[in-house]
Each structure stands twice: as structure tokens, then as C-alpha cells.
Amino acid sequence: AQSVAQPEDQVNVAEGNPLTVKCTYSVSGNPYLFWYVQYPNRGLQFLLKYITGDNLVKGSYGFEAEFNKSQTSFHLKKPSALVSDSALYFCAVRDMEINDYKLSFGAGTTVTVRA
């Protein structure tokens, strides 16, 4: 079965500092990986995805993520955080080897960027 773990419930950083949100996954085959962001009282918005190819993926709002197959990780990063990046972040995975089109999300990480 596929699963995602986001080991940190909360991440707090100062504005201008680097931001990292961690994600590890478990699949039987190769993964499709996604990051989504949820701002207060809003639906989820897509940030970026890894399907194949370059391990460093660039996405919206200056975010990027690095796929590491040996560590089964897909950490989200931003070099310089903004107060407006404060939100709830979700990592999601789909197992390419299983033909059922399910998508599994992590529990989410709340990011707070202080001015």
C-alpha cells in the first residue's frame, strides 16, 4: 500500500530564512509525487509535481522540491520564506505500479513565517 509521512506537524521560520517541509513516502513501485498548499479557509492549490526526470522540481511561488529515491523523500523548499507563505502544506503520492488511480495525502504541515 502507498503512504506518505510528513514528520513535522509545524514548521516555524523567520521571514527571509530558508524554508523546508519534509515528506517521505512508501510505494511498491515508482512514485508520482505532489505538493499542495492550503491557505486559511480555502481549497488546496497545486504547487509542483515529480513524475520522472530531473530530481529537482521547480513549482509555483518560488517553491522547489527534491526527489531522493534512496531516501524515499520529496522535501519542499524555498530559499527565502515570506510571511504570505504561512499555510498548511500537503505532500501526496500515487504508486505508478498500481493501476487504481488512488492518491494518498500526508497529514499536513503547518508553516508559520514570522515577520
Added chain:
Amino acid sequence: EAQVTQNPRYLITVTGKKLTVTCSQNMNHEYMSWYRQDPGLGLRQIYYSMNVEVTDKGDVPEGYKVSRKEKRNFPLILESPSPNQTSLYFCASSLSSGQIYEQYFGPGTRLTVT
């Protein structure tokens, strides 16, 4: 404007009273899905649909039904709601099931079952 709409946005109901939450997308997407969001549990997939008349269970389908009679609509039906179905529900759609595209989410429906 490309969007996923859900109705109602807020609903308070009583145990056992059947209800339907509607979901509609105007992007001609093949794939649609329902999730529930609970604190500490993230999003859990309830049901999904790969195309018209093709649906399958997600991770938490018990107590829910869905149908996909038209491409744009994917209603979620609770035949006999119970308090443990109190949650925030999201509908989502994406271009295709065969390829991996990002999902577009609706604004959410907050359901309270008393």
C-alpha cells in the same frame, strides 16, 4: 473561469437524514474525486471517478455513495449520516486519469452531523 464548485458550503444536519453534496467542474476533466479532511489525518480519499459511469473506492468509502452520470458532475451522497462523518469535504478534478495531472480543488463543504 475554470473552477470546481461545491454546494452547499456549510451544512448542519441530524443523524440519519439523507443528504447530497454536489460537485461540478467546467474544465471537461475526466477524473474527479472526493476527500475528507480531518485534523491530524490530512486528506483521505473517499471515492474517485475515472470517467462517466466509472467510479471506484478510495481509502474511506464506508457510509458514502457517488455517481457519475455526466462528465461535469460528481455528487457525494450520505444515505444515513452519522456524527463521525462530521468533517470538511473537498471535491477535486484533473484532466485525465491516464496521465498524471495536478488536481483542482473546490472550496470545501463543512458538514456537521448532530
